[in-house]
Amino acid sequence: LVEGNHLLLIYQDEGKELITKITILRAINSRNNYEGNLHILN
Incomplete structure (x- = not known):
């Protein structure tokens, strides 16, 4: 999430x-x- 915030700072527009x-x-949802699927399978 820190990396995500960094990207948001880069794209000020x-x-x-x-879009970012x-x-x-x-990406987080995926x-x-x-x-979650791994947890169900195990």
Whole structure:
């Protein structure tokens, strides 16, 4: 998440910032879903 905040600082333009936030949220959700599925399988 620290890395994500760093990216947001780089993209000050609102459009880019929004895209970056969405990308970060998607990445976090993908990882959480992956870990959740592993937990179910085990």
